[in-house]
Amino acid sequence: MDEALIQEQEQRLKKTGGYYRHVCWMAVPLLCMSCYLYGLRPLLLCCIAVLTGNLCDRLVSLLRRRVYQSKDLSNESFALVIALLMPATVDIYVLVAAVIAGVLVGKEVFGGYGNYPFNPAAVGYAVAAVSWPEQVFRYPQPYTPIPLWDASAVPVSSAVSDTLRSGGVLNISSIALGLGEYASPMGTGAALVILACGLFLWAQKDIRLTATISFLATCTLVAFFFPRQAGLADSMALADALPRLRCVRDELLSGAVMFSAVFLLNEPYTCAHHRMGRILYGVLVGLVSMGFRYYGVYETGVCFALLVVNSISAWIDRTETRLYRMMGRLPAEEKEAAE
Amino acid sequence: MKKSTAQRILQDPEKYAHHDRVFLNNPVVMQGMGLAPLVVIATTGLNAGMLAVAVTLMLTPSRVLACLVSRLFPLSEDPDKEQLQKMLLPRALVYSLSAAVVYLAVYPILNALFGTNLLSLGIYLPMLVVEPLLTYRFGRVQEPLHKAVSKGVRITVGYVLLLLVLGCVREWLAAGTVFGTPVGRYALLPVARMPAGGFIVLGVLCAVWRAAVTRRRAYLEKEARDLISVHDQKEAERKE
Amino acid sequence: MKDVVNTSVVFFGYALVAIFAQNAIFTRALGVSRLVHLVGDDRTSSWLFGMQLCITQALVAPLAWYAGSWMAPLPFRAPLRPLMYALCIAVVCIAEHLVLHYTALPWRDTLLHLVPLAGLNSCVLGTVLVERTQSFTRVQSLGFGLGSGAGYLLAVLLVTEGRHRLRSRAIPTAFRGMPVALVYIGILALAIYGFTGHSVIL
Numbered sequence: 001m002d003e004a005l006i007q008e009q010e011q012r013l014k015k016t017g018g019y020y021r022h023v024c025w026m027a028v029p030l031l032c033m034s035c036y037l038y039g040l041r042p043l044l045l046c047c048i049a050v051l052t053g054n055l056c057d058r059l060v061s062l063l064r065r066r067v068y069q070s071k072d073l074s075n076e077s078f079a080l081v082i083a084l085l086m087p088a089t090v091d092i093y094v095l096v097a098a099v100i101a102g103v104l105v106g107k108e109v110f111g112g113y114g115n116y117p118f119n120p121a122a123v124g125y126a127v128a129a130v131s132w133p134e135q136v137f138r139y140p141q142p143y144t145p146i147p148l149w150d151a152s153a154v155p156v157s158s159a160v161s162d163t164l165r166s167g168g169v170l171n172i173s174s175i176a177l178g179l180g181e182y183a184s185p186m187g188t189g190a191a192l193v194i195l196a197c198g199l200f201l202w203a204q205k206d207i208r209l210t211a212t213i214s215f216l217a218t219c220t221l222v223a224f225f226f227p228r229q230a231g232l233a234d235s236m237a238l239a240d241a242l243p244r245l246r247c248v249r250d251e252l253l254s255g256a257v258m259f260s261a262v263f264l265l266n267e268p269y270t271c272a273h274h275r276m277g278r279i280l281y282g283v284l285v286g287l288v289s290m291g292f293r294y295y296g297v298y299e300t301g302v303c304f305a306l307l308v309v310n311s312i313s314a315w316i317d318r319t320e321t322r323l324y325r326m327m328g329r330l331p332a333e334e335k336e337a338a339e
Numbered sequence: 340m341k342k343s344t345a346q347r348i349l350q351d352p353e354k355y356a357h358h359d360r361v362f363l364n365n366p367v368v369m370q371g372m373g374l375a376p377l378v379v380i381a382t383t384g385l386n387a388g389m390l391a392v393a394v395t396l397m398l399t400p401s402r403v404l405a406c407l408v409s410r411l412f413p414l415s416e417d418p419d420k421e422q423l424q425k426m427l428l429p430r431a432l433v434y435s436l437s438a439a440v441v442y443l444a445v446y447p448i449l450n451a452l453f454g455t456n457l458l459s460l461g462i463y464l465p466m467l468v469v470e471p472l473l474t475y476r477f478g479r480v481q482e483p484l485h486k487a488v489s490k491g492v493r494i495t496v497g498y499v500l501l502l503l504v505l506g507c508v509r510e511w512l513a514a515g516t517v518f519g520t521p522v523g524r525y526a527l528l529p530v531a532r533m534p535a536g537g538f539i540v541l542g543v544l545c546a547v548w549r550a551a552v553t554r555r556r557a558y559l560e561k562e563a564r565d566l567i568s569v570h571d572q573k574e575a576e577r578k579e
Numbered sequence: 580m581k582d583v584v585n586t587s588v589v590f591f592g593y594a595l596v597a598i599f600a601q602n603a604i605f606t607r608a609l610g611v612s613r614l615v616h617l618v619g620d621d622r623t624s625s626w627l628f629g630m631q632l633c634i635t636q637a638l639v640a641p642l643a644w645y646a647g648s649w650m651a652p653l654p655f656r657a658p659l660r661p662l663m664y665a666l667c668i669a670v671v672c673i674a675e676h677l678v679l680h681y682t683a684l685p686w687r688d689t690l691l692h693l694v695p696l697a698g699l700n701s702c703v704l705g706t707v708l709v710e711r712t713q714s715f716t717r718v719q720s721l722g723f724g725l726g727s728g729a730g731y732l733l734a735v736l737l738v739t740e741g742r743h744r745l746r747s748r749a750i751p752t753a754f755r756g757m758p759v760a761l762v763y764i765g766i767l768a769l770a771i772y773g774f775t776g777h778s779v780i781l
Contacts, residue, residue, distance in 0.1 A: 005749050064751065097528065105539060109546075109762050111749030117741055118766050126769045131529040131536075297776035304773025311767060315740050371615045371757045375701050378608040424691045428676050431695035432669045439662035446658035462708035465661040469668075469704045471612050477695070534608050535772060538765025542758040550753035 001066045012114040013072055016268040019206045020077040023263060026197040027080040030187040033180060037142035038088035042186045044148055045095055046083045052099040053079030060108050074113060075103050081121040081263050084187025085256060085300065086128070087139040089151040094135050098128035118310045119270045121263075122303040129298055137161070137299060139183035157183055160254050161299035167230030170250045177253045185300075188259035191252075198262040207266045211278040215261050216252065218286025223251040228294060255293055260302040270310045274324075277316040284309045342570060345563035352560055356552075360493035363556065366472060367501045368548045373472035376463040377505055378537035384518035386460065387506025389453050391499040393464055394472070396445045397438060398498075399491035401473055405437035406487040413481040430477040438468040472498060501544075509540055590722035593715070597726025600775045603702045604734035605768040607709070609727075610702030614735060618742055618760050625739040627689055629732030631697040633725070635671055636706060639698075640724030642667040643707035644717050664707050665699075672698035702731050738764060 027046070034042040053075035061068040079099045086095055102124020110116045129136045138156035140146060146154050160183060163170055172182045180189025188194070201207040227233060227247035232240055252258060265271060265285060272281040285305050292301025348355045356363040366372045373394075381387040412429040415422065442465065449457055449464070457464065467473060472494070476482065482490070507517050513532035515523050530536035603609040610632075617625055646663045650656045672694050679691050697703075706727040710720040741763050750759055 001749075009749070093525070101528075105543075105762060106766070109542075109750070109754055109759060110744060111747045111751070115744065115747050115749045117744040117763065123766055123769075126766075126773070127528075127530055130533070130769060130772050292773045296774040298773050301773050304770045307766060307770035307773075311737050311741060314743060368757075371612055374612045374615065374761075375608045375610070375705070378611065420688060424680075424688070427692065428672060428695045431699050432672070435665050435699045436662070436669065439665045442661050443658045450657075462705055462712060465664075465708055466609075466701050466705050468661040468665055469699045469701055474699065530769070533772070534606065535765050535768035538608070538761050538768060542754075542761030542765060545761065546751070546753040546758040549758065553753070 001064045006066055009113045010069075013069065016114070017071055017073070018204070019266075019268055020073040022201055022204050022206050023077040024073050024080060026200060026263075027077075027084060027187070029193050029197060030084055030190060033190040033193050034084070034088065034186040037180060037189075038140065038144070038186065039146050039148075041088050041146045041148055041151060042083075045086070045088070045090065045092070045186070046080060048092060049079035049083035049095055049099050050076045052096050053103055056100060056103045056108075060104070060112070064112075072113060075107070078102050078107070078121040078124065082124045082128075084259070084263075085121075085125050085185050085303070086136060087156065087184075088146055088186050089138075089140045089154045089156055090135050091132070091152070092149075094128055094132050097131070098124040100124075101127040114269050116269060117314070118307050119264055119267050121267075122306045122310075125300075125303045126307060129300070129303070133298070139185060141183050142181050158299070159183055164228055164250060164254065165299075167228055169229055169246065170254070174249065177249070184254070185256060185259075188256040191258050194258045194262050201262065201266075207262065208271070208278055210275055211265050211271055211282040212261045214279045214282030215265055215286045216257075218283045219252060219257055219290055220248050222286065222290040223248040226294075251290075251293070254299075256300045256302055257289070260289075260306070264302070264306055270306075270313060272313045272316045272320075274317060274320045277313075277320045280316055281309060281313055284312075340559075340562055340566055342566065345566045348559055348563040349567060352556065355559075356556055360490065361497040361500060363552055365497045365501055365548065366494050367498060368545045369552070372475060373470055373498055374541070375466065375470070376460075377502065377541055379534050380460055380463045381502055381506040381509060382513065382532050382537070383510040384503070384506045385456065387502045388518075389449070389456060389460060390463070391502045392452065393445065393449055393460075393467060394498055394502070395495050396448060397441050397467055398473055398495045399488060401434075401438040401441040402476065402487050402491040403484065404441065405434040405474075405476070406482060406484055408437060409433045409477070409481065414479070416480050427478065431474065434474040434477045435469050438473045442468055505541060505544060508544065509537065512536075512540065586718050589716075589718050593719045593722030594726030594729065597706075597723045598730040598733060599771075601709075602730040602734060602771060603706065603727045604731060604738075604764065605771045606775070607705060609705035610700050610731060611764065613696065613700055613702075614731075614738060614764070615757050615760050617735060618738055618745065619756055623693070624686075624689065625735045626732075627686055628693055628697055629728075629735045631675075631690060631693045632700060632702060633728030633732055635668070635675065635694075635698045635700075636703055636728035636731075637721070637725045638671045638674075639664075639668055639703055639707060640710070640720050641717065642671065643724075644710065644715075644720045647707070647711045660708070660711065661704070664704055667707075668698050668703055702727065734764075734767075737767060 031042055031046055057072065057075045058068050079102075082098050082102055083095060086098070102120045105127070106118055106120030106123030107116045138158050140154050140156050144154060160170060170177070176182055178190070178192045180191070182189060198207060198212070202209060224244050224247070227244050228251070229243065229247050232243055232247065265282065272278045285302070288308055289302040289305035292305050293299065296304070298304065358364070360366060364370075367374065367377065376390055380390055409430050412426045412433065414426050414430060418426070509531045511517050511522060512528040513526055513536070515521055515526045528536065531540050597603070601607070604611055604614060617623060617628060643664050646667050647660075650659060650663055653659065675694050675698070676691065679687055679694070684690065706724055710723055715723060738760065745759050745763060
């Protein structure tokens with residue numbers, strides 16, 4: 001790799017390296033909650049994921065003849081996000097393949113740190129989801145004993161997504177939904193813990209509220225005005241407000257929506273950079289992911305929706321810059337406009 | 340390496356590499372031709388084999404036929420706008436229709452060879468008729484007949500090689516078998532069976548191939564340079 | 580009146596399916612060689628190429644439907660199909676060429692250059708072949724053909740939008756150009772699977 005590129009990446013690392021470090025730290029409370037619900041297997045899976053990410057980083061440094069940067073925790077953060085999106089019973093090979101696909105295909109092929117057009121964690125998850133849907137979309141019940149190495153004998157189900165898809169109501173209390181005490185991926189069930197992590201990341205200025213809030217607001221509005229529950233869609237919106245609000249609760253707290261809002265949406269190099277752009281980005285991701293959830297095949301439509309909208313986030317930024325310039329609000333210098 | 344080869348390499352390394360349509364200038368890897376059937380159909384060794392036979396039977400005959408008929412609409416080395424506007428469309432139609440005519444004869448042969456297996460090629464078999472691999476020549480200068488034959492054969496070999504490699508790799512990744520025989524115990528990456536996986540596997544394969552080509556070209560140039568300098572040294576010593 | 584509404588619903592329904600769920604590029608890789616060249620080629624305008632292809636597709640669809648229906652009872656229709664469809668595309672291309680030649684439309688010269696590239700394209704032939712193998716009616720074929728062209732245009736715009744990232748100096752040398760464009764298209768195709776699943780009807 002030539003010297004100028006290495007220096008450019010080091011500068012980027014100084015600017016945004018903190019985000020990935022904080023995401024790695026925030027995976028810890030989620031992992032603790034997951035270990036409380038599913039035993040020690042989540043810990044093993046996360047360690048294997050982190051190790052795989054790290055080894056890929058070292059391998060690529062070797063191949064591209066640059067010095068391995070130990071401060072660069074981006075691979076490890078993507079690996080942890082992928083691991084937390086998986087069920088606790090997922091095959092170790094599936095997780096390793098997902099991390100390798102995410103890191104090598106989603107990130108390194110496009111030039112490494114800061115150059116990827118798609119969120120590498122979403123890429124890795126999508127590859128695993130499409131290759132092994134029976135492994136990735138079936139979850140064990142909490143408090144089931146799960147053996148450490150081979151979890152193929154543990155009963156798994158996709159009850160939540162089946163219920164929502166067929167127009168039913170989730171028979172799970174709000175507290176259970178908030179703490180993740182239902183069959184869900186390792187790290188995406190505990191909504192209250194995710195909220196707390198989100199608050200920390202916001203305090204560290206890693207999360208931009210505009211994107212997250214516009215995403216969640218869009219999902220809320222879609223779920224409220226077009227609920228999936230049988231019989232509600234045709235009724236008056238305000239007359240059946242309470243059942244509709246329950247639909248909103250079900251939709252927001254399942255399908256990794258909260259987790260994606262906190263851990264996937266605000267990735268520094270795939271999210272839009274200007275304020276209006278971020279609002280539009282959040283709205284688009286919300287609309288496309290609800291569309292994928294309602295009419296698509298997989299429950300966690302958010303990851304696939306992210307890939308679609310990532311392809312136009314740079315265009316959103318450029319259009320906004322051009323608009324501001326036309327309106328005369330933008331000075332000629334690009335740097336002042338960017339965050 | 341022969342001295343004449345070394346001199347050819349050093350005189351014009353690009354032209355030397357361009358001539359080798361199998362490895363150094365593979366039509367798929369270096370020029371991006373014929374991608375659609377590769378991505379969607381070459382998911383198993385058998386499919387790749389059937390497609391290879393189809394391309395072998397179609398490419399050179401259609402190129403020769405089109406070369407003969409397109410003499411009515413020749414394109415010169417550096418065409419101006421007028422000539423392009425007049426000649427491009429007729430030449431394109433000649434190349435595609437020649438391929439369609441050759442397909443009339445090739446389809447029964449393929450049907451006799453492969454029977455119902457041919458159905459797994461779907462629409463990609465008749466689509467070869469407009470594939471740039473067979474018709475790209477319409478936008479280039481009119482070529483003589485012997486070049487049409489020789490280039491047609493070399494491009495066929497290059498494409499068939501990549502087809503078989505990709506088919507076997509994708510079958511092994513997606514199902515753990517090669518031409519139906521199990522190799523290894525696991526299916527490493529089932530997504531390789533699908534078009535999305537096909538794009539990604541082909542992209543990675545092309546990158547690996549290009550890296551190998553760069554290495555090989557650097558090696559050949561170095562060998563050529565060393566051979567010529569050793570030869571010149573020996574000549575100088577003999578004169579002394 | 581009801582018939583008109585029904586026909587419109589079928590037409591637009593199939594057009595939408597062709598744009599999103601069965602996108603020519605992302606689901607069937609039709610015309611992907613031309614797309615990859617477009618990404619690397621600054622001289623050809625993506626918009627014009629996509630538009631030209633859309634128009635050609637819309638014009639070829641009804642012609643090909645009639646040709647296909649005429650061929651349907653013939654015993655040797657399988658080898659004859661590409662020739663008949665290529666002839667239909669040829670008729671449409673010649674008509675487009677004549678219209679462009681004798682009128683003073685904007686971008687005339689570029690469009691004249693693009694007529695053979697956009698017409699004799701695996702996307703156009705592939706779409707009419709899909710319409711025949713899935714036995715679409717006339718209205719369904721029209722809708723699907725137009726949608727296929729629009730879907731190709733959308734794919735062209737999406738991939739040429741990614742051009743900025745695909746030309747970064749940081750991409751490894753072996754991946755620069757076509758390989759990274761293929762991986763980019765592959766990831767977008769993967770994203771579409773979230774909607775359609777991964778079954779492809781060839």
